[in-house]
Structures are given as C-alpha cells and as structure tokens.
Amino acid sequence: MKRAGIHQIAKLAKVSIGTVDRALHGRPGIRESTRKRILRIAKKLEYTPHLAARALSVGRANLRIGICIPEEIRFFYGQIRAGIFDEVRRVKGLGVDLVYRPVPSLGEGEDIRIADLLGEGVSALIVTPGNPKTVAPLIEKAEQQNIRVVCITTDAPRSHRTSFVGIDPELSGRMAAELVAKFVPAGAKAAVITGMLTTEEHRLKSLGFLDGFRKDCEGGAIAAVLEAHESEQESYGKTCRLIAGHPDLHGIYVSTVNCLPVCRALTDQGVSGKIALITTDLFPEMGPYLRNGTIMASIYQDPYLQGQTAVRLLTDLLLNGAPIPETRFLNPAIVLRTNLGQFREFSHG
Amino acid sequence: MKRAGIHQIAKLAKVSIGTVDRALHGRPGIRESTRKRILRIAKKLEYTPHLAARALSVGRANLRIGICIPEEIRFFYGQIRAGIFDEVRRVKGLGVDLVYRPVPSLGEGEDIRIADLLGEGVSALIVTPGNPKTVAPLIEKAEQQNIRVVCITTDAPRSHRTSFVGIDPELSGRMAAELVAKFVPAGAKAAVITGMLTTEEHRLKSLGFLDGFRKDCEGGAIAAVLEAHESEQESYGKTCRLIAGHPDLHGIYVSTVNCLPVCRALTDQGVSGKIALITTDLFPEMGPYLRNGTIMASIYQDPYLQGQTAVRLLTDLLLNGAPIPETRFLNPAIVLRTNLGQFREFSHG
DNA sequence: CTGAAAGCGCTAACAA
DNA sequence: TTGTTAGCGCTTTCAG
Helix, strand or coil: CCCCCHHHHHHHHCCCHHHHHHHHCCCCCCCHHHHHHHHHHHHHCCCCCCHHHHHHHHCCCCEEEEEECECCCCCHHHHHHHHHHHHHHHCHHHCEEEEECCECCCCCCHHHHHHHHHHCCCCEEEECCCCHHHHHHHHHHHHHCCCEEEEECCCCCCCCCCEEEEECHHHHHHHHHHHHHHHCCCCCEEEEEECCCCCHHHHHHHHHHHHHHHHHCCCCEEEEEEECCCCHHHHHHHHHHHHHHCCCEEEEEECCCCCHHHHHHHHHCCCECCEEEEEECCCHHHHHHHHCCCCCEEEECCHHHHHHHHHHHHHHHHHHCCCCCCEEEECCEEECCCCHHHCHHHHCC | CCCCCHHHHHHHHCCCHHHHHHHHCCCCCCCHHHHHHHHHHHHHCCCCCCHHHHHHHHCCCCEEEEEECECCCCCHHHHHHHHHHHHHHHCHHHCEEEEECCECCCCCCHHHHHHHHHHCCCCEEEECCCCHHHHHHHHHHHHHCCCEEEEECCCCCCCCCCEEEEECHHHHHHHHHHHHHHHCCCCCEEEEEECCCCCHHHHHHHHHHHHHHHHHCCCCEEEEEEECCCCHHHHHHHHHHHHHHCCCEEEEEECCCCCHHHHHHHHHCCCECCEEEEEECCCHHHHHHHHCCCCCEEEECCHHHHHHHHHHHHHHHHHHCCCCCCEEEECCEEECCCCHHHCHHHHCC
C-alpha cells in the first residue's frame, strides 16, 4: 500500500491541502476543531511527511544546526568537527545545513557565540559547554524557543538540554582499573593522576578507577590520587616523586589528556614498561610511547563518533521523529600498540 | 552563490532540459557532440544533482540495494542486518531502498538469491559470500552490469567486488596476542584454538597471533595451534587435553565464535581465571564467563557497524559520488567485563 | 478561517 | 535528435 500524503488527508477531511498543512504544522489561521479533526485523520493514516518533497519545496536549509565547539582543530575538537561535518554532508540533500560558530578555545566567549546562533534561526544546537554555569541559561532559552540543544563531550548538568553525547567518565575509570588490575600482580599498588577533582568529570573518572581497582585487584592498594591541574611541570614533578616514594607501584592511570609529562617521568626514572600506564585519549605525540610500551593502553573517547552521533540524534529526531535519549554514552575504545593504526589520529595524518 | 541546476545548464548550452537530462545520464537519443558540450558545461558549473528533487520525481526507490546475508538473526548476522536496515531508513527520503533476500545460513543457496537480486533491478549489492568460489562469477556479472557489490565480513578475494567491509583478521590475532602477552609473565606458553586452517580468515588470525605473540612476549612459546572445526565436542576435548598436557600454559586465543566449550573446559579443569583467555565476538552466553573472569577479553567485530558502514559506502558513492575504498577494515573493539554493557548484544536485550 | 495555485529541480512520456 | 510538458509531495502566497 502507498504511503498517505497530504492530499489523501485533505480528501478524507474534506478540506484543502493548505488547511492540512496549517493543521500539521501548528500554523495560525485555522479553527481548532478542524485542526483536531485533521490531526486525527493524519494519525490514523500514519502520515509521515515526504522529506524530499519538503526539502525541495522549502528550498535550501530546512533544518539548520548551529555548532559551537572549540576551534582548536589539532586533535580532539578537530575530530568532533570532522564527524559533524561529514554527517551533515550526508543529509544535505534532505535540507540539513549547519552554521558553524566556533570559539577559539573551550569556553572562550561561548556565550556570545551561542547567543549569535540563537539569532540566526537555527533549529538545533550542538555545543561543548566550557562553562556550564553561564551556558545553562542560554540552553534554557534555546529550548524554550524550541531549539533542541545537544551537549557534546561535556555536559551542562543543570540545564534542560535535549541530549548529551559523550562517554561515561566513571566507566572510563573502571575500564582503566580493569586493565591495570589484569596487568599487575595481586596486592599491587596503583595511582591516579588527574586534573582538578572539583571538576565533575575528573572526579568521576577517579572514582570509577578507585572503586574498580578495589574490586578487580585483590589486595591492591591506591598509592595516591594526584591533581596535576593540567600543568606539565606539576605533572612531571609529581610523577617523579610518586615513583620515588613508591618503589612497589605497579600501575598509573592518567585520566586527563595531559599524559606526556607522565610518560617522560616514567622514562627518565627508568620504569617505562615496568609500571602499567593507562592514559586517556589519543594524539600523535603519544605514538612513540604506545609503541615502546611506556603506555600500555589508552581509553579513547572517539571524538569523531561523538560528532557524528550528535548530528544523527538530531536528524533522526527532527527529520524522522525518532526518540532521542536523554544521554548517549558511547563505548570508549581501547588503544593498544597493535591497533594504533586503526585510529583516525594515526591513519589520516 | 546558488548551485547550478539543470535549467542553468540548458540555458548556457542553448538546449532544453530534456537534452541536458539525456546527456547527464548517458541516455540514448542524443548526438555525441551535444552530450560532450553539455557535460563540459556541467563540469564547469560544478553541477550536482539535487537529490531531493530526483527522489521526488522518480518516486519510490531511486537506488535499490540488494541484501543477501544469512537469516540467522540471533547474533552476528542479526546485528549486521540491524545496522543495514537502520542506515537505509535514514536515507529513505533520498530514494534509497533495500531488497532483502536472505539465505537461511551462510552460503546456503546464495547463488540463487544473488541471481534473483540481479534480476530485481538493484543497483548495488551487499553480500556475505559463504562460498567465494561459486559467488565470484556472480559478483563479476553484477559488476559488469554496473551493479556495485560490497562484501561484508567475509571477502570474495578473486572477484572484482567494489569494496569489502570487515575486520582485518591478522590484526585481530595480533591484538589478541598483545593482550595475552601483557597478561602473562615473560616466557609463558600460549595456544590458539581455531576453526579450519584452510580457511583464509582462520589462517590469518592464527598467523597474526603467532607472530604477534612471538614479538610481544619475551621468551614466550606457542604450545599448540588446535583446529576445532567448529565442533563443540572436539573443542572441549582438545582444550581439556591441552590443559592437561601443558601445566605451564598461560594463555589461550580462540579465534572463532565457538568459545563456550573452551570456557567450560577451563572451568571444569579448575583453571578459569588462571589462564588468560581471549575470545572472538560476543553473544549473550558469553556474559557469565566475561563477568567471572574466565574470558579475559574478547575481540569484537562490530557487526552492526559493518552493516552500517557497507550502506554508507554505497550511498556515499552512488548518491554523492564519494570515492569508495577497495577494502575498509573496521577497528575491532575490545570487550572487557567493565564495558560489557556498552555492547548492543548486552544492552538491547 | 479556508481554498486555489504557483513553484522547488528533476524524470519520463510524448511531440515534433 | 531535440523540445515540451506533466507531475512527484510539500510549502507558501494570494484570494476569497
């Protein structure tokens, strides 16, 4: 059987297609009773709009997605960007387009950018809130204007954003713990090097690791949880002291992207390969350390997939009316020496 | 600036849109010289067809993709199927549709199914060749009719299929080796349990493991490479004997999906958790063994992503004219206890 | 408040 | 060999 169209509905309702259109889209200038009637018929007929027809009729850009992410294209955000752009390109034919308003770095002037986007008539937003507190009101405002916002990588917890795409930080920590626990002997000591524990994400990763390690490693102990505050020097120094102070240390989990100082410290102290080092994310400079065994494995957030997924959630929702999950945790990938070449960071330059 | 359309071209070439259409699509009834001229103009204008318009005009099914995969929906192939169907649904609006002609099990009557599909006017094919030798000629025939065929999961090496989507078996083996090597002490013994070594895929997985283990595990040795021929009994029996005969065995890699007998053998012999067991793929029955540590990790082929990727390659090629890689190796995922819930097999029932 | 009609860019059938 | 024309299903504008 053929799919019902707007004409079909019009005929059954004994109105014109114009009226049907008004009813379907909540446009003004129609009596409430006729709208009800039309909607009922549409439902009965399981009407779904013909997207190609709509795209054709409305011309360019049926659904504009605003993007506000950091401009730093070198690694992580560049991958997110690529994932978003690639996915949008695939559905351009359906009238999807994007408005790219990046910020120079995470959180830098994002309020202005997002406010701009709201003014540009987008119907959806993808953002990495750098400063959730100041961004939250903007998100509220957007959602009230019926602009769906999807947070990516970092969430805006106190807002009513439509969805979040990213990884589950606690799971990241647990995976790291499981790997360490399997690599080290029972009763071993391990340590966590993180950013600032006041940051929710870092706190959860640590927590996940701590709890996971306690359960996975019989008789294991946590030597320390160090806050490196994303500082290279601090990271290096604290790691050196950690190693010196704990000759029986067998595992280290670095929960931030800032793992190079730790690698250098391990190398300099001559314990590269002796201590199971689990890191986070992936960028080219990590290559040598993964290859020579300093880094045993890395928990990879798959930024490209995050970008792709964010766009998919939105188009599935806005084009096909698919349900959208409130949060979408992606499966962290595990980077080893052998599969290094499989990751975009290492195969696409 | 606005994108050039068929009208624009017609005006510049001083012909009608009908003629432009003929030129653009290699339809008959046009002088070669005018076709050349029109094509040149189109190129200069960077003409890209408006897919929505095309889909609308041509009505249902602009690009029909034929699917011939095993019907066994329980696990692996069910995931492939889901990936394919989901992805097709997302571009249905662009006139993409599929013709599903499954075989009961791998290779069973696939020639007939594929031949059927060729007769049904599809313009692309996604197949899992069960018997590459007999399928290859059909693939040749299809490609000669300008039907692009993508092999999925298993390749048809001697054919000119347009692309292959799956994992690199050798890499699978290497990853397993890296994991085992990291889990066991130096000088440890490991074994491989595989299907039939005459099968290319099994041979390559074993090879990858053997070579990888030799390099990754200092002083390590391979205790045995057992062919279990996908038989439960054989698998169980051989594993028991393997364990009995090698008290110093520290690692086992099962390169087929048939890992349950091995798990049972390890459990029955009381070495569950003592021997690092790396398996392949994922299905619900593996859950308990992953949770209790009998299986240390599994190398997951991500069938859903394979299906999705196959469709994407085809639509990108046929709709957007994107280049298509001759082979597309996906990154095998690593299943651990902690991330078990992230996989579709365990979160979607 | 509702109806009628003109396209959107392309395909396909028919005319010349 | 080429031109003309009628839609595809929807949005939008202009009349009523």
